[in-house]
Amino acid sequence: MADSKKRSDCPVSCSLEIWGDKWSLLIVRDLMFAKQCTYGDFLKSDEKIATNILASRLQTLEENGIITKLNHPDSKAKVLYRLTQKGIDLLPLMIEINLWAEKYYDVPADIKATLKEVKKDKGKFIKTASKDLKKQ
């Protein structure tokens, strides 16, 4: 089910072939906020992704090395998803999305507060947040 052939060598095009849709980056977002999520956690997000779409996106993201599955410590029935380093490296991109949207749309107060921190020292924020996502 993976992409058979790429459209071009353009890095933007290659990136979009992986996560260029309305859902994939929301999964990444959830994992950046929560660090690890179950399948059910993703379903609970505000945007209400359909379960078959979620399954398909999780598979694509895993195939492309952006997320990994791991065993839940408490239960065999649960699966935990986490970002890989490649996924964590999407943090700068995620931040720029937020900053762009903040400039042109209304964003929730809590996010606005976080973005205020980001703007104080973007590099530091990314470093700290990355380290945190890497832990454990």
Add this chain to the structure above:
Amino acid sequence: MADSKKRSDCPVSCSLEIWGDKWSLLIVRDLMFAKQCTYGDFLKSDEKIATNILASRLQTLEENGIITKLNHPDSKAKVLYRLTQKGIDLLPLMIEINLWAEKYYDVPADIKATLKEVKKDKGKFIKTASKDLKKQ
């Protein structure tokens, strides 16, 4: 044909509703490289977008204030597309996409050279490139 209701207040979700697909950001990319493009220019890009998809994406991007049409100085038959300020403000995002892709995939030498410049002083690069896109 515009989005009737948004999925959530999340800035990532709102952004993806506008340009979250496999094509929209390629149009933005072309305009960042070329500053202004005709309909035919977009069709000529390596990724070979279908003409009906192109028309629909141009409309959505225009409706959302990311690009504008303007008259071609030489001919009434031609239409020029350009980025608005809102579109130019996608530059940091576009750069991060490129940097992420460069880390994990092979990118063409000329783009690699540009990214080397970017990494020397990201802020300066954005400032210069933005100013240039704004001109005229």
Add this chain to the structure above:
DNA sequence: ATTTTTGCTTGCAATTTGCAAGTGCAAAGA
């Protein structure tokens, strides 16, 4: 032992995509 939870899969209608061909207007050529 039975019910509930969890992580999916399946079926199907509706929407979107992708390809090819067509259209209308402007401009260039004969």
Add this chain to the structure above:
DNA sequence: TCTTTGCACTTGCAAATTGCAAGCAAAAAT
């Protein structure tokens, strides 16, 4: 002037993808 070409789309239609609802097997809880 008449015809042909170029340009910016639009249209038709098959194929793929999406979105919704229901189903399912294994594990956990009761």
